[in-house]
Amino acid sequence: MITELGHFALILAFMVAIVQTVVPLVGAHKRWTGWMAVAEPAAMIQFLLTAFAFAALTWAFVTSDFSLRLVTLNSHSAKPMIYKITGTWGNHEGSMLLWVLIVALFGAMAAWFGGNLPPTLKARVLAVQASIGVAFFAFIIFTSNPFLRLAVPPLDGQDLNPLLQDPGLAFHPPFLYLGYVGLSMAFSFAVAALIEGRVDAAWGRWVRPWTLAAWVFLTIGIGMGSWWAYYELGWGGFWFWDPVENASFMPWLLAAALLHSAIVVEKREALKSWTILLAILAFGFSLVGTFIVRSGLLTSVHAFANDPERGVFILMIMVFFTGGALTLYALRARAMEAKGVFGVVSRESALLANNVLLAVSCFVVFVGTMWPVIAEMFFDRKLTVGPPFFDMAFTPFMVVLGLILPVGAMIPWKRGSLGKAWRPLRIPFVFALALGALVWAIQTDRSALGPLGVFMGAWITMGAVIDLWSRTGKTRDLSRLTRLPRADWGKATAHFGMGVTFFAICGLVAWKQDDIRVVQIGETFEVAGFTMTLDDVRDVQGPNYYSTMGFITLEKNGRALGQLRPEKREYPVAQMPTTEAAIDYRVFRDVYVVIGDPQANGGWVIRTYVKPFANWMWAGTLLMSLGGLLSLTDRRFRVAAGARKVPDGVPAE
């Protein structure tokens, strides 16, 4: 019964979304206030209906209603409750429902917080947002309906893929989707502005919080996915340049670019047309990502042909929205004249350089991801584009970006002088260089990665500190810092986090150590200065799996650091094994232990990895998101959201 109500609510939400697309658009065109006003309640109703449908599906999973095809395929009665709940979106249909729920959520939030928007812009934004909803409602209802029943329900389900039975599933996809879909708001604002034919500072101010929020969610989502891969996949890799990862990384890069270019629109009324284009592309890449992941195109060209219906549907959605928006852009972009005048050496140029680097690096990732398909289709070459390509072709952009970041962050608006901006940064730069050289001198191998990471990390983090320090004025009055706008704190925090992440990635890759050996029970062995003893290996039974658990004592210089319990699990229903690594997390390094197969002579294969600075990577990611959140709480987003720009933003230097 609840299932049918959920199904019904989903179809109703589809209808409401259609109304919300058509009526306000016509209303805004004809200036009929009544028609425009439809958007707001419609957005709310659409969200509530979708939320109800989602709740109904969750209910079916929680109560293990195996008359539902989806529940049978992806759940099992013995599965722990948390995985029954998270299992709702641990499959194609459910995750698409989550996608569209978030589309509706953002629409409802725009209706809610958008009180200050001019009525026509608001009506158009909500209509465009609803049209995205319409496309995905149709996709769900016609090709991926989660509410289909089985004629003969089985006694029990086929269980969820064991790799997904992890707390990571509770957070990673929702955050990622909040990010992907959050970019739809920037897209809706961009298209609405194109229809409206007007982009000004106020528009920049309205669109920035949504972009910021989407970027923060994407950062958290990608960071968590990376951490999940790190502890779950069994050898501590954190980034694989896999097409699926790239699909989430490309929108992140463009969102970061959009974030910065929207500042220029807001403060200086320049880069307008480029910002609109970025907003369209950022969401376009979210759709490209969805298409890549859903269609299976990149797994194999043939997998795409096997399930063409879904792939083609998403391809059509992608072509319609991206193509439509770009056509509109081509027609209207000329109307957006820049107002601000500025020199080649200025904050505006620095932000433009940031945009060029981020956008081109996104392009590199895109070409690398698509190249195997292109090469096979047009050049008849079957080849692989793996991590070495991305490391070589992508990293230089990030290095250049990191190099100019501290200078660009401090150079004044309009017209600056490089010498002046450089002066306070001389000491950090020399200090960072010295640190890098020191590391180069003391490390044993000749890899340049470690020293580079140290230099870049030190340079970017110290640059962020100097940026704040320079705000204390000539008198070095620290109390000024407490009165700084939150956006400035956010900027420094996010940049600092980027420096930390930069350092951590280089450090981890450069200085990790590993060891593989056969260990007898009771045997003691040494890895990278750690003493480890395999005390015992036992069979343990979990709620829906059998586990072989190793008990390893970890010591350093005679001091016990704790017991590690790596596991090998077998899930009988899904008939799949998993490894559960045991990790001793510390500030400067992780010790990461995996247990392998028993050997003929009675020993066990034990793999040990020492991963320096692994935690710094997640900490850096968190700092970046924290910076975004700080910016988001800035007063001007709350107060002046609807007012026209009052000349305040540009500090006279």
Added chain:
Amino acid sequence: MRGWIQATVLGLVLALPVLAVPVQAVQPDEILADPALEERARELSKGLRCLVCRNESIDESNADLARDLRLLVRERLVAGDDDDEVITFVVDRYGEYVLLQPKFTGSNWLLWAAGPFMLLLAAAVAFTYLRGREKAEPLQEAGLSPEESARLKRILEE
């Protein structure tokens, strides 16, 4: 094939790269006695793709085929091949599909040049734009429309 199916199912939901089955990678019995040779073998393995996995090197993969390839690489090294000879040997048998880093030859120059070319193009466009901005006359703000003035007045009074 099983690996692909599982990977697809997982990939549908996550931006998590999915390796078919938990990684066991290099087994102790594969390791060569000579540490220098083993080091070279590991380095070479990192650049070769496991043919049945997604974007995974044979050094990381636990598939049987990956194990065969690892053993093959070590066999060639023990036989005295240098690094290039080993790679050529493997590519001759399995095609360039096994190389994680695409070659610089033929149509692939498009792939490698795409980034630098785009950067040059973008930099040129950006620079032209900047020069334009530098020389531009400051545009006068188009005044507010009557309804906007009313709105501004209302907001300021609040």
